[in-house]
Amino acid sequence: MNRSNRDIQRYSAAERANHWVVAISFVLLALSGLAFFHPSFFFMTNLFGGGPWTRILHPYIGLVMAFGFLLMFFRFWQLNIIKDRDVEWLKNVPALVSGEHDKIPPAEKYNGGQKVLFWMLVLCMLGLVITGVLMWRAWWNLPVNVVRAASLIHAISAFGLIGLIIAHVYAAIWTKGTIRAMTRGTVTRAWARFHHPLWYRRMTGEKD
Ligand code: HEM
Structure with missing residues (x-):
């Protein structure tokens, strides 16, 4: 039996793309959100082009994560x-x-x-x-x-x-x-x- 016969499909390409869009936006949101949370994290705003840009981008990235998670919710809620x-x-x-x-x-x-x-x-x-x-x-x-x-x-x-x-x-x-x-x-x-x-x-x- 070759390898592909042994393996079982757990996620489709669309499900994986959906998951990783959510995961990447989560990391960006955690970095930019923590930068606002405490002055000792403020240096992380440099990753997003400075303070004002971080403030502008954070909620839009939030929309990407929220919409991505909504799609994941409809894919997975019955299995949970x-x-x-x-x-x-x-x-x-x-x-x-x-x-x-x-x-x-x-x-x-x-x-x-x-x-x-x-x-x-x-x-x-x-x-x-x-x-x-x-x-x-x-x-x-x-x-x-x-x-x-x-x-x-x-x-x-x-x-x-x-x-x-x-x-x-x-x-x-x-x-x-x-x-x-x-x-x-x-x-x-x-x-x-x-x-x-x-x-x-x-x-x-x-x-x-
Ligand atoms: C940041 C790095 C992340 C890694 C390495 C990761 C890894 C994984 C892996 C390996 C699975 C498959 C588990 C299985 O099939 O048993 C999975 C499933 C899943 N992940 Fe992630 N994940 C990450 C981030 C996230 C984020 C940010 C979210 C949502 C906020 C998320 C939500 C989910 C959900 C909903 C599932 C399906 C499991 C279920 O419906 O109970 N993941 N993840």
Whole structure:
């Protein structure tokens, strides 16, 4: 059997392009947003052509991420519905961390941890987009207390999102063979059988 017969398609080219547009805009937003957050990060405005340019560009890049994430939401939300088996999976996270894989209930395309992360991403995105639009003073001037409350919630949501993405990237690297799902689009049969047995069976029709 050659290599391509062994591998299983996990993401289409369109899904991967969508994901990487969101990921690249996230990095640009984190850099430009942190530059406004504290003077010790202000030097990062040099990456965007100085302070005023960073201030102009940040919300437009935000629109790119928000629209990109909306597309991702419609692609993936059904696969992230949390079921009883996911709650069982989450209860067994300590066993997962200590390497007792046989105690972990079989996962679908996404496991309980990925599903919880997905909905927390949705929450942070909503917080960021709504408050970001409210304080976009290039277009409208809302009462100062609205802008103040919005900037507080914006900062809290941004810290939440940065924390979630650190966990997301860490988990993707920690679970060997996962990154290629988002670069090449495929995973090995062994990876699929081990980490997502129910998805593996659905894709291949095999019993286990
Ligand atoms: C910055 C570097 C990033 C890396 C290296 C990365 C890596 C990956 C990888 C390898 C997968 C496939 C996981 C699997 O199929 O099991 C994935 C899926 C996904 N990623 Fe990322 N990602 C990054 C950033 C982001 C960002 C910024 C977001 C959104 C804010 C995001 C949202 C997602 C979503 C929604 C999925 C599908 C999983 C699901 O629906 O539960 N990623 N990512």
